[in-house]
Amino acid sequence: MRTYRPFLRGGSLLLLVAVVAALSCDREVGEERTMELVPLEGSGPVFSLTLEGVGFSTPESALHDDVADVYLVANINGNAAEKDGNGFISRVSPGGEVTELKWIDGAAPGVTLDAPKGMAIVADTLFVTDIDCIRRFHRITGEPYKELCLEGATFLNDLTSTRRGDLYFSDSGTAGAPGAVYFLRQTADVPQKVVLADGTVLEGEELGGPNGVFADRRGLYVATFGSGELFHVTPEGERLQMMGPSEMGLDGIVSMEEKGFLFSSWGDATVYWIQAGGNVT
Template sequence: MVVCMGAGLAALSPSAVRPKPLKLTKAWETDTTLRTPESVLFDGKNTLYVANIDGKPDGLDGNGFISKVSLSGKIENLHWTSGLNAPKGMGIYKHLLYVADVYRLVAINIATGQAEKTWDAIGKGAFLNDVTVDKDGTVYVSDNRSDKLYRLKDEKWELLIDGGGLNSPNGVLATRKGELMIGSTKIGALCRLDLNTQTATPIADGMGNTDGIVSDGKGNYFVSDWNGRIFHIDADGTKEQLLDTRADKVNSADIEYVVKKKLLVVPTFYKNSLVAYKVE
């Protein structure tokens, strides 16, 4: 049974102090024409895709859309594709953009912006949240409210883990074959999940409403707390808080990190913008 717990992590954090703490310096902010941006994804070239809920996070209203934003913060195509419900996490493999859209996973053709296929969650009350794709093209999708993890492999859609103690999984990140990093919102923890044994190992906790997880390109991670904080987590569990915008009521939703530019991009949710920071 998978159990991602947040207790007893002190032993995981070494006593060594980071020689030079990381620092975030604001690089740019978009205008506010975005509509409840929940997640942002870099295409590996020049474009940031942004999932806009534009309504209630679980609303089946067709108002949701995907925007295209440049790496300098210019909104190049606000409604690149529309007709979604409340789109959240995204992942890319070859010519397809996979989007979690409340009760379904949608595959959008990047060349046309048109949906090619959809896969529905199993059972009622689904709340698909984040998406990650491994190097082989296997897609993993978290269900935050139903404590489930789905997998799309070789066109086969399956419920991989059901009620396995993931403690409301939100952010998911494929790091290597057979392994995922999972953010559990219920306990504010980051866990490493071995898919072969379905064993979860806690890495760090105390991060509130954990949301996005991205690699820093060096084997460590940036993790967002939806309430307005950003953390850097070393592979050994050492945690460093880099940003706290809770006092200003600015959320930090599903983040992205552009390694080559050392650029951390944060969707502000209700503030309707993206804010980008240089990591120094």
């Protein structure tokens, strides 16, 4: 469930931090989390950094703001499906210093943020998935904008933007309320469920609980938690299976461009690398 921005200044060092943060969410709610930055071999200088005991509470995702060169960390701070008004977003410097623990604070007057998960930036707007709504904030000031709430949504999860500023986001669903994958055009006010070229709608139990999403010029990539699958939706609307089904409980996914993809697995607490040739390590 998350969006990342490669590479240094903060680039490849952060790619695994966000994925590793996702893997930590199977711990007890409220337990202090650890985020570890580890570069892929050959992707940059050998460097590691662990952020521990800094106040994070159920950190769900991380996003690099390329313009400000700062990392944003979404903290659920409680139950991932509970509207408790105490979620927050932290700002972290490239060197690992938490400059503002609660830069956006759901407990602050005028701010609504319950259990933030996926994030994406388009121009000067930060989009954040939050249970059944997409919250909007100013990228620099954190000022809240008008929110977008979806009737019937139960567990909005990951969020990704295209170069044109369109959004894709996942609803992982809950028991009795199967999930779906949505598309929101930049110029639209109402999102639509993604429909394949053959008319199949990406929704329902057969979708397997969509979690991580990532979009680039090659199309949309979806990782599912329930069915442990990874698939690609081409720009022509064709679904191509990349992996699974499995018991891996897939979570975040991010493109490494010509180097392939990274994705995380709750099932075995591992970050995997799908190389360009298809090998998985």
